[in-house]
Each structure stands twice: as C-alpha cells, then as structure tokens.
Amino acid sequence: xxxxxxxxxxxxxxxxxxxxxxxxxxxxxxxxxxxxxxxxxxxxxxxxxxxxxxxxxxxxxxxxxxxxxxxxxxxxxxxxxxxxxxxxxxxxxxxxxxxxxxxxxxxxxxxxxxxxxxxxxxxxxxxxxxxxxxxxxxxxxxxxxxxxxxxxxxxxxxxxxxxxxxxxxxxxxxxxxxxxxxxxxxxxxxxxxxxxxxxxxxxxxxxxxxxxxxxxxxxxxxxxxxxxxxxxxxxxxxxxxxxxxxxxxxxxxxxxxxxxxxxxxxxxxxxxxxxxxxxxxxxxxxxxxxxxxxxxxxxxxxxxxxxxxxxxxxxxxxxxxxxxxxxxxxxxxxxxxxxxxxxxxxxxxxxxxxxxxxxxxxxxxxxxxxxxxxxxxxxxxxxxxxxxxxxxxxxxxxxxxxxxxxxxxxxxxxxxxxxxxxxxxxxxxxxxxxxxxxxxxxxxxxxxxxxxxxxxxxxxxxxxxxxxxxxxxxxxxxxxxxxxxxxxxxxxxxxxxxxxxxxxxxxxxxxxxxxxxxxxxxxxxxxxxxxxxxxxxxxxxxxxxxxxxxxxxxxxxxxxxxxxxxxxxxxxxxxxxxxxxxxxxxxxxxxxxxxxxxxxxxxxxxxxxxxxxxxxxxxxxxxxxxxxxxxxxxxxxxxxxxxxxxxxxxxxxxxxxxxxxxxxxxxxxxxxxxxxxxxxxxxxxxxxxxxxxxxxxxxxxxxxxxxxxxxxxxxxxxxxxxxxxxxxxxxxxxxxxxxxxxxxxxxxxxxxxxxxxxxxxxxxxxxxxxxxxxxxxxxxxxxxxxxxxxxxxxxxxxxxxxxxxxxxxxxxxxxxxxxxxxxxxxxxxxxxxxxxxxxxxxxxxxxxxx
RNA sequence: GCGGACGUGGUGAAAUUGGUAAACACAACGGACUUAAAAUCCGUCGGCCCGAAUGGGCCUUGCCGGUUCAAGCCCGGCCGUCCGCACCA
Numbered sequence: 015x016x017x018x019x020x021x022x023x024x025x026x027x028x029x030x031x032x033x034x035x036x037x038x039x040x041x042x043x044x045x046x047x048x049x050x051x052x053x054x055x056x057x058x059x060x061x062x063x064x065x066x067x068x069x070x071x072x073x074x075x076x077x078x079x080x081x082x083x084x085x086x087x088x089x090x091x092x093x094x095x096x097x098x099x100x101x102x103x104x105x106x107x108x109x110x111x112x113x114x115x116x117x118x119x120x121x122x123x124x125x126x127x128x129x130x131x132x133x134x135x136x137x138x139x140x141x142x143x144x145x146x147x148x149x150x151x152x153x154x155x156x157x158x159x160x161x162x163x164x165x166x167x168x169x170x171x172x173x174x175x176x177x178x179x180x181x182x183x184x185x186x187x188x189x190x191x192x193x194x195x196x197x198x199x200x201x202x203x204x205x206x207x208x209x210x211x212x213x214x215x216x217x218x219x220x221x222x223x224x225x226x227x228x229x230x231x232x233x234x235x236x237x238x239x240x241x242x243x244x245x246x247x248x249x250x251x252x253x254x255x256x257x258x259x260x261x262x263x264x265x266x267x268x269x270x271x272x273x274x275x276x277x278x279x280x281x282x283x284x285x286x287x288x289x290x291x292x293x294x295x296x297x298x299x300x301x302x303x304x305x306x307x308x309x310x311x312x313x314x315x316x317x318x319x320x321x322x323x324x325x326x327x328x329x330x331x332x333x334x335x336x337x338x339x340x341x342x343x344x345x346x347x348x349x350x351x352x353x354x355x356x357x358x359x360x361x362x363x364x365x366x367x368x369x370x371x372x373x374x375x376x377x378x379x380x381x382x383x384x385x386x387x388x389x390x391x392x393x394x395x396x397x398x399x400x401x402x403x404x405x406x407x408x409x410x411x412x413x414x415x416x417x418x419x420x421x422x423x424x425x426x427x428x429x430x431x432x433x434x435x436x437x438x439x440x441x442x443x444x445x446x447x448x449x450x451x452x453x454x455x456x457x458x459x460x461x462x463x464x465x466x467x468x469x470x471x472x473x474x475x476x477x478x479x480x481x482x483x484x485x486x487x488x489x490x491x492x493x494x495x496x497x498x499x500x501x502x503x504x505x506x507x508x509x510x511x512x513x514x515x516x517x518x519x520x521x522x523x524x525x526x527x528x529x530x531x532x533x534x535x536x537x538x539x540x541x542x543x544x545x546x547x548x549x550x551x552x553x554x555x556x557x558x559x560x561x562x563x564x565x566x567x568x569x570x571x572x573x574x575x576x577x578x579x580x581x582x583x584x585x586x587x588x589x590x591x592x593x594x595x596x597x598x599x600x601x602x603x604x605x606x607x608x609x610x611x612x613x614x615x616x617x618x619x620x621x622x623x624x625x626x627x628x629x630x631x632x633x634x635x636x637x638x639x640x641x642x643x644x645x646x647x648x649x650x651x652x653x654x655x656x657x658x659x660x661x662x663x664x665x666x667x668x669x670x671x672x673x674x675x676x677x678x679x680x681x682x683x684x685x686x687x688x689x690x691x692x693x694x695x696x697x698x699x700x701x702x703x704x705x706x707x708x709x710x711x712x713x714x715x716x717x718x719x720x721x722x723x724x725x726x727x728x729x730x731x732x733x734x735x736x737x738x739x740x741x742x743x744x745x746x747x748x749x750x751x752x753x754x755x756x757x758x759x760x761x762x763x764x765x766x767x768x769x770x771x772x773x774x775x776x777x778x779x780x781x782x783x784x785x786x787x788x789x790x791x792x793x794x795x796x797x798x799x800x801x802x803x804x805x806x807x808x809x810x811x812x813x814x815x816x817x818x819x820x821x822x823x824x825x826x827x828x829x830x831x832x833x834x835x836x837x838x839x840x841x842x843x844x845x846x847x848x849x850x851x852x853x854x855x856x857x858x859x860x861x862x863x864x
Numbered sequence: 865g866c867g868g869a870c871g872u873g874g875u876g877a878a879a880u881u882g883g884u885a886a887a888c889a890c891a892a893c894g895g896a897c898u899u900a901a902a903a904u905c906c907g908u909c910g911g912c913c914c915g916a917a918u919g920g921g922c923c924u925u926g927c928c929g930g931u932u933c934a935a936g937c938c939c940g941g942c943c944g945u946c947c948g949c950a951c952c953a
Contacts, residue, residue: 018903231868231869232868232869232947232948235867235868235948236867236868236947236948236949238867239866239867239868239948239949240948240949242949242952244952244953246953267953268952268953269953270952270953271953282953320951322951345951346951347951347953348951348953349951349952349953351952352952352953353952353953356953357953358953359953360953364953365865365951366951366953367953369951438952438953439952440949440952551947551948554948555948555949661876661888661889662876662877662889662890663876663877664877667870667876667877669876670875670876672875672876672890674890674891675876675889675890677890678889678890679889681904682889684903684904688904721880725880727878727880729876729877729878729888729889730877730878730879730887730888732888732889733877733878733887733888733889734887734888735888736887736888736889737887737888740888805884806884807883807884808884809883809884809933809934811933811934812932812933812934814884817884849933850933851933852883852933852934854883854934857883857884858883858884858934859883860883860933860934861933862933862934
C-alpha cells in the first residue's frame with residue numbers, strides 16, 4: 015500500500031538531524047586532509063525583515079553547488095551573514111520610533127528563522143552582521159591601514175547630494191540623475207569628503223578582468239566600460255595673444271584623436287574649468303552663461319535634448335603644427351570631470367564639435383578621407399565622419415593610416431615639449447562619506463591643533479552611541495555633542511570625532527574574507543578566493559568593483575594573502591522571480607491570494623470585482639504580485655519551493671512563478687516518494703550488476719545531472735531527474751530489485767542537492783546508513799555509458815530517411831556497407847547516382863545523390 | 865549614439881564541438897477509477913497534406929541571403945525585444 019510524503023513532518027525532523035550531526039561545519043585546513051577546498055558564497059542579504067522568493071532562488075542555487083561539491087568530497091565553506099547597515103533602519107526609526115539597531119537585530123532574528131526552514135547547507139557558526147561592533151571595528155582598523163598606505167584622502171569636491179536621504183552618493187549610486195535608493199533628483203554640493211583611491215588600481219582592475227574566465231562576459235564588459243580606459247595625448251596649446259594670469263603655459267587638453275590635429279578649429283573649455291571660473295569673476299556675460307549651463311539637468315533626456323551652447327572668450331591659441339590661430343570658447347558639452355576639462359575641437363570628425371561649429375560658424379576642416387572619396391571634392395555636411403580612412407590635408411601626417419598618424423602626432427608633440435602620451439579613465443575615486451547614523455564610524459578625530467588625526471587601533475572600535483533621536487532630519491551624530499567630543503590622541507587637547515560614517519558598500523567589500531577568518535591568518539589564505547559567488551547582476555559595477563578594489567588594497571596593506579587580487583574566481587548572476595500582475599478597473603493592484611481564478615474571468619474573492627491580468631513583472635510589494643515563501647513552505651514544503659525556482663527556466667534568466675508550476679513540482683515530489691515506497695525492504699543497491707536498460711539509465715542520468723550542474727544548467731538537471739523518475743516508475747514491474755535499489759540509491763544522492771529533506775526521507779526508506787547529505791556522489795560505471803550498438807539516423811541529401819543499427823565500434827566502411835544494404839534506405843536512392851557517402855561515426859550518415 | 869545579450873510549439877523551455885529540432889514541464893483535450901469530487905493513472909498534443917490503417921510526404925527555430933554533404937548553432941545584411949553606459953573628447 016502506498017503512503018504520501020508529508021513535508022510538514024519530514025522537513026523539521028531532518029533539519030534537526032542535520033543540526034545534531036553538525037554536518038555543514040567547514041573543516042579548518044588542518045583537518046581537511048587531502049580534500050580540496052570549495053568556498054561557495056551567495057551575496058549576503060540585507061535584513062529587511064522578510065524573505066522573498068528572489069532570496070529562495072538565489073540561495074537555492076548556491077546550495078546546489080555547495081551540496082554538489084560536498085558530495086564530491088570537497089571541504090566546503092558555505093557561510094551566511096547580514097549586510098546590516100543602511101538607510102531603511104533609520105527610516106524605520108523615524109517612522110516607528112524604534113532604535114535602528116533594535117529594528118535590525120529583530121529583522122535578522124526573523125529572517126534567520128525563515129532561512130532555517132529552507133534547509134540550506136549553511137555553516138551558521140561563522141554568522142555575523144556588519145553592524146556588530148566586532149565587525150565594524152575590524153573595518154575601522156582596515157581604514158587606518160589604508161589611510162597609512164595613502165589609499166584614503168579627504169578633499170573638498172562637488173558631490174552628489176541626495177536631498178531625500180540627506181546624504182552624499184557615489185557616482186555608481188547615481189542612476190539616471192537620481193539617487194539609487196530614494197529616486198530623488200540628485201543635487202550638486204560642495205563638501206569635504208573622504209575618498210578611497212580606487213583610481214590607483216584602474217589599470218590593474220582592467221587587467222584582472224582578463225583572468226576572470228568564470229565570470230559572465232556581460233559583467234566583465236560592464237566593468238571595463240565603467241573604468242573606461244582610453245589612451246591618448248595630453249598637450250597644451252600656447253597662447254597666440256596675451257596669456258591670462260596663472261595660465262602662461264597655455265591651455266591643457268586631452269584627446270584620443272591626435273591624428274586629427276590638423277583639423278583643429280577651436281578650443282573648448284568646460285563651464286567649470288578653473289580658467290572659465292576665474293574669467294567669469296569680472297565678466298558678467300560669462301557668469302550668466304555659466305549659470306545657463308548649470309540649469310540643464312543631468313538626466314538622460316535633458317542631455318539628449320540639450321542644445322550645444324558656447325561663449326567666445328576672445329582668447330586665441332597657436333596651432334602646434336601650422337601658422338594659424340584658434341579661438342578659445344567655453345562650451346556646455348565639455349565636462350570638467352574628464353580629462354583636463356578642455357578639448358581641441360575637430361568638427362569634421364566629431365559630431366558634437368560639428369554641431370557646435372555649425373551653430374557658431376566655425377571652420378570645418380576634413381583630415382580623414384574615407385576610402386572611395388576624392389580629396390578634391392569630399393565635404394562634410396551635417397554628419398561628422400568618425401570612420402576609418404586615410405589622413406590628408408595634414409602636412410607630414412598626410413597619407414598615413416589613423417593609427418600611424420596618432421603615433422606620429424604624439425611623437426611630434428612630445429619632441430616639441432608640448433605634451434605627452436597619457437591614459438585617461440572614466441573611473442573616479444570612491445567617495446565613501448555618508449552623513450548618516452546607521453553606518454560604520456570613520457575612526458579619525460578633528461583637532462584644532464593637529465588637524466585630522468587617525469585614532470590608534472587600541473581605541474577601536476569607535477562605537478555608535480546608543481542614545482539617538484531621529485525627530486529632526488539630518489545626521490544625529492552631528493548633533494550628539496557628548497559622543498562627538500573627545501581628546502586628540504596626538505596632543506591630548508580637545509578634539510571632535512568625525513561624524514561621517516562609511517558608505518555601506520564598504521561593509522560588503524570585504525565580508526567574504528571575514529567569513530574565511532579574521533586577520534591575515536593561514537585559514538583566510540586557505541579559503542580565499544571565493545570559488546563560486548552567486549548573486550544579482552545589479553551589482554555588476556557597484557559591489558563587484560568595490561570588492562575587487564578592496565582585495566587589492568587589503569593585499570597591499572598586508573591584510574590579505576591573495577596574489578592575483580581577485581576575490582571571486584567564479585561568478586554567477588541569477589535571474590529574478592517574476593509573477594503576473596493583477597489590477598481592478600479602479601486601478602488597484604490585487605495580490606494573487608486575493609484572486610478567484612476558478613470561473614473563467616478572474617475576480618476579487620472578497621468583492622467579486624473584475625480583474626485584468628497584467629504584465630509579468632519582478633515580484634514587488636508595490637505591484638502586490640509577491641508570493642510569501644512562508645506560505646509556500648507551509649503548504650508544499652521548502653523542497654518544492656526550491657525545486658520550482660530552479661526547474662522552469664535557466665538560472666541566469668527570470669523564472670515566472672505560477673501556481674500550476676509549483677503544483678507540478680509538488681506532484682514530482684510525491685512521484686519520487688512513490689518510487690521509493692514501492693521498493694520492497696531489504697533490496698541491496700550494491701548488488702546490482704550486469705548490463706540492462708535500467709542500469710544504463712541510472713548511470714547515464716547521474717552523468718547528465720552532474721554535467722548539467724557543473725554547467726549551471728539546473729533546469730536541465732531537473733529535467734533529467736523527471737525523466738529518470740518517470741522511467742523508474744514504469745520499471746517497477748519487470749526490473750530486478752537490486753537494479754531498482756541501485757537506481758533509488760543513486761537518485762536519492764542526486765536529489766539531495768535540490769530537495770534535501772525529501773532525499774533524506776527516501777534515503778532512510780532505503781535503509782541506507784548515515785545521512786544522505788553526507789553521502790558521496792554516486793560512482794558511475796563507465797562501461798554502462800557506452801553502447802554496444804547504436805542507432806544512427808540516415809539522411810539522403812540532408813533529409814532524414816531512416817535509421818540503422820550498427821555496432822558501436824563499426825568503422826566508416828562497415829557502416830556504409832550496412833546502409834547501402836538496407837532496403838528501406840535503398841528505396842530512397844531509386845536508381846539515382848550516389849555521389850558521396852558521409853559517415854560521421856556515432857553521429858549520422860548522409861548519402862549525397864545526384 | 866556606443867557596448868552587450870536574446871528571438872525555437874498555446875506557455876516556460878531542451879538541443880554546450882555544425883549531425884534525428886521541440887527532451888522535461890505547464891496548459892489544453894480524450895479516457896480509466898469513483899455515487900460524486902479530489903487525488904492518481906493511461907493516451908493525444910508545431911503546421912499542412914495523402915491514406916481505411918500500420919504508415920507516409922511536405923513545411924517549420926524573427927526576416928533575407930551565404931558557407932557546408934549537413935545550419936536553431938558559423939558568416940553578411942535587415943527587423944524586433946531586453947539590459948548596461950551615455951555630451952567621456
């Protein structure tokens with residue numbers, strides 16, 4: 015008689031058994047023996063308070079890999095912790111009057127309980143939250159090390175100010191002119207800020223991308239573009255007339271197109287260029303022009319539509335090669351933040367320069383001739399030509415290719431002592447000051463006598479004050495005079511603490527190495543780098559770039575032995591969990607569990623109101639299309655939730671959550687149980703031998719699943735499981751007991767990576783010893799993977815006309831003879847001339863007839 | 865504008881060295897069991913056509929062309945969708 019698998023009973027039971035046996039603890043290196051290490055990590059969560067399906071999918075994926083490696087005999091580190099500083103805790107404090115720390119730790123407790131129910135193979139002994147004083151104290155020590163190494167500095171600069179969150183944002187955190195979290199339009203403010211010298215590593219960060227062959231190309235490309243290395247020439251144009259005071263040497267510009275120097279028509283300065291600013295002090299018209307430029311927004315659309323505008327300064331400079339003068343303009347499209355904040359314009363070969371030149375009637379001199387054009391007649395209309403061609407109209411450069419001309423022009427400028435070859439980056443230094451309470455305090459003091467003084471490590475951690483109030487906007491640390499006042503470690507005089515805290519991205523830039531161990535220990539060296547990292551692609555340039563910088567800085571500060579400097583050897587970016595959206599005619603979003611779908615057109619259960627089915631979108635609170643993991647676990651079990659998020663779509667793509675799909679996964683779990691439950695007690699899986707279809711299928715399935723997991727094709731691995739279980743069910747009558755037992759023993763050990771509780775229940779039903787979560791991956795008999803006879807498709811002129819059975823070791827001639835002797839095939843040849851027979855052993859036969 | 869990814873049945877998708885397109889699942893339909901329902905099990909399921917039938921033929925991976933004995937996969941050109949960056953000299 016058959017029983018049903020009951021996840022509500024089985025899941026807690028097995029989790030307790032795992033806990034008792036402490037099966038997920040990573041072994042320290044000295045206990046690992048010959049086992050290779052595998053550090054598997056998913057991006058640690060922000061403790062918002064509730065788990066969502068996206069978490070389930072993310073951590074289920076990491077768990078598949080961690081469990082698979084464990085089964086293969088690796089010493090696995092699979093830790094979990096909390097990215098716990100940040101704005102939401104302060105928002106909660108303002109709204110609910112609860113202390114950010116209290117709110118955060120309560121959320122952590124809630125989410126940890128939810129995590130526990132998922133049955134992940136996590137080593138909780140290494141858990142920490144970034145808001146633990148022990149953690150942020152170590153971070154402060156790192157800060158001091160970096161400071162001493164000259165990797166941190168303070169400067170006044172224009173910064174991105176988020177008026178809603180009342181804090182500064184890094185360039186990476188400004189998306190489309192808006193704060194990445196608040197969505198408020200970002201303002202520019204002049205503030206004194208702390209910066210990490212990430213630009214020191216710009217070249218190394220680009221070079222390192224080469225070695226990351228287990229990263230998605232997309233992420234590597236995004237990082238390379240973000241760093242934005244460009245090679246070119248930095249040079250000065252000397253004044254033709256009176257030099258402005260302080261600029262006697264000329265105007266410094268940067269260009270990547272020195273080959274077009276003969277096409278130079280004017281010089282353009284940024285409105286924020288120091289020279290512009292200085293001239294504007296006694297030139298009202300210029301000052302007004304600068305104000306006009308500042309009005310244009312920074313959003314995509316604003317820039318797209320913004321007209322090129324300019325202001326003629328009246329100054330002129332000398333062309334470096336020719337006896338002519340160029341006017342100096344101020345132009346709104348020249349950015350102060352890139353290069354030198356000044357350019358030379360060659361309108362013929364740059365669209366922006368051309369637009370500007372046409373508007374202000376400046377000269378347009380083509381110097382690159384596209385192939386097929388005649389130098390005498392070639393003209394530039396409204397489109398600048400930026401393509402390949404030959405240099406002409408260009409003195410000694412004439413006739414050269416663009417590349418040769420660049421080299422020659424740079425050489426000429428260098429020998430004239432006007433400039434030199436330079437590399438420029440789009441990447442800026444990382445501004446880390448945040449005017450917030452709930453973050454890591456920066457461990458320095460401001461002393462009237464000594465200036466900025468770093469604290470000695472003995473005074474760490476600099477703890478956040480417990481007593482805070484959020485009744486007025488701004489930074490509570492700024493108002494906390496008790497906390498602020500301190501003595502200067504250098505002179506002993508009165509000093510004030512730094513009230514800025516660190517960007518929370520600093521916290522997540524080194525947590526993975528803290529999981530490995532504290533300090534620069536042998537254990538940290540053993541585990542690092544992370545072998546497989548799993549997380550969302552939204553961190554492609556934020557977290558993942560900062561972390562790569564941090565490992566390099568930690569290495570150079572003597573805090574980490576990691577020669578290559580790369581923290582994550584393998585990276586996998588997973589897709590999101592989506593769901594249909596539902597809306598009433600009144601425009602209210604309706605959640606899936608308020609919906610009645612049973613009778614044709616969907617309605618709201620409570621009111622009977624008609625509902626329109628909308629687009630499939632990422633699960634979000636605002637669209638109310640979320641499904642709560644707790645509800646799913648209560649109803650179907652954690653295994654089913656995990657299995658479904660992995661089964662329907664490739665892991666890098668989005669998966670659509672559907673009720674019927676989840677029910678399908680639940681049915682599968684029952685089918686698996688039925689297969690085990692139908693097996694008579696006492697069958698010996700190790701007694702299976704010989705060669706038959708069932709054994710071949712079992713061994714082949716293990717091979718397929720293994721390959722699919724290694725290639726991150728979890729959906730294909732799950733499909734193989736389905737196929738295998740379906741066949742096993744059919745084989746219940748007729749197959750040898752031992753062969754069925756072997757199949758089940760293998761199956762339980764494959765299932766464990768996806769549905770560990772179910773696998774454990776099945777393993778126990780088999781009467782196998784120990785826990786399946788500790789069982790080794792099934793050993794495949796290679797003899798059962800090779801076929802004695804193969805069925806080859808036979809094509810005639812590329813169209814399949816039949817099949818033929820041949821011995822697996824048959825050579826080309828033998829196969830050809832067999833094919834030609836086959837009556838079904840020869841019917842298709844029908845007296846035509848056989849021109850050629852192509853035999854691809856083990857694959858296909860194609861007969862070409864004329 | 866620049867860079868990248870993708871486009872296959874009603875749906876999610878397989879086909880990871882150029883070699884049988886549509887595995888597996890969802891939905892749908894038909895049937896069995898049942899007083900009934902649920903659950904479960906069995907079957908059909910890309911399109912068009914021929915045949916009473918076992919069966920057979922033609923077409924089909926966004927569109928057009930190319931390479932090849934053979935193309936979903938390689939090359940060229942379009943169209944469309946999504947993502948990232950964006951006045952970066």
